[in-house]
Amino acid sequence: MEYAPQLASLRDMTENEQVIRSLYAITSSYEQSLQQRIERLLQLGCQRFGLDIGILSHVVGDEYKILYHTAPEGVPLSNGDCFSVQRTYCIRALTAKGPVGFEHVAQSDFATHPAYKDFGLESYIGAPVMVNDEVYGTLNFSSPNPSHKPFDLIDIDALQLMTNWIGTEITKDMALQELSLSNQKLKKAEAILAQVVEVAPACIIMINENGDIELVNQETERMFGYGRDELLGEKLEILLPLSMRGSHAGMRNQFMRNLDSRIMAGRELFARKKSGEEFPVEIGLNSVKAEGQSWVLSAVIDITERKRYENEIIGQKKMLEQVNELLATQANTDSLTGLFNRRVFFDKLTNLLDLFTAKSKPISILLLDLDYFKQINDTYGHNKGDQVLKELAIHLKAQARDSDLVARYGGEEFVIVLPETDQLRANRTAERLCKKIEAVDFGCPVTVSIGVATLSEASPTKLLVDDFVEQADQALYASKIAGRNRTTHFQDVAQNES
CATH class of the missing domain: 3.30.450.20 (PAS domain)
Known part of the structure; x- marks a missing residue:
């Protein structure tokens, strides 16, 4: 993926944060029923993607059943409606086993699809919903109008967050229903036994x-x-x-x-x-x-x-507690690499800046971009690209100190926060990483470009975070312009501009 301008990166960050915050507000509203939260999520998705119709479906065989939906008045859809999945755009997402989207069907070879003839939907984005590692259905959004903008990685990330949450909630709901049924059976058995004892x-x-x-x-x-x-x-x-x-x-x-x-x-x-x-x-x-x-x-x-039933219920309660712990972990980590995600990076960087600037100690960040990652995907396939990202994350973590913070910044970009590290030591660390990564056998040529930024004077944290990351971003851009597989410190960029 080619380098994106810094302003777009900051905009993407803001949009990602807005999606995460909105999704968190919905998913944490436990006073509402699962149906109410799903309906709010469908409304959020329509707003996020600029589309009119949102549907959560359940797919069994060829049957596509609408469980919940949101749509403008006059759209002939109802919960419980059933269609052949082959006559919906969702068959593409199910076949692809992942997110699928298109912005203007009339201008594509997909205009012959039955869904276009039956419903006249011009734009669509959807993905499978997985429950217990099996396809449960799809979460999809569509509109009879073309999308006003192409769907990008942020849209895909947002959709994946939504499908992951829905899949987890459905899994939990099914477990709770099974637990409730077990409790009902237990109470019924006890009631019958009590009657038998009382009478005979x-x-x-x-x-x-x-x-x-x-x-x-x-x-x-x-x-x-x-x-x-x-x-x-x-x-x-x-x-x-x-x-x-x-x-x-x-x-x-x-x-x-x-x-x-x-x-x-x-x-x-x-x-x-x-x-x-x-x-x-x-x-x-x-x-x-x-x-x-x-x-x-x-x-x-x-x-x-x-007593055996009671012990089973206690075990199921512990299982639900473990599921909640897993959800908390998923909210803070990148699902592919296992590193902290972008949101955690900004939270922890803010806290570190408060701490280290108050003590007048230096702090540095390294912003890394995997060189020619698009070529790796195009040449070796996306599975290989994902494997390279995971292996790179392992090597970055192995090279980091216990006090360092390693996170996936987005796409093929990673970020490392180096507490109590001045410019000289940060440059040496970046150069060492460049050489180490180039020497690793990934099964294909892999190098990284690194932008380095250092803060050594206390400043208001609210201003420092964005400015600090922007400095590293500018330095990264300079490394890529200079030919990639190299490091650049922001101070060198600033001196050249002056």
């Missing part, structure tokens, strides 16, 4: 005032593994863990002395089978009186499965 309990044990077992049912035999004759006449403690038997006898006697005020339900504890296996149960107690005698009726439920 699965396990019934009745003891007399002395704690002797006088009645059990078949489920008691099955649950605990004892025969009926083995239990009748035994103390209740035979069904408790060994560690509880001694203390429980005293508590049982106290309970029996206050039966009228000692009704217990829903208590959880561990029981013990004949085999010695301990397992969790929920127990409900009630008193029965007749002919001057008292008994305690125990309804016992094995809650092993419920």
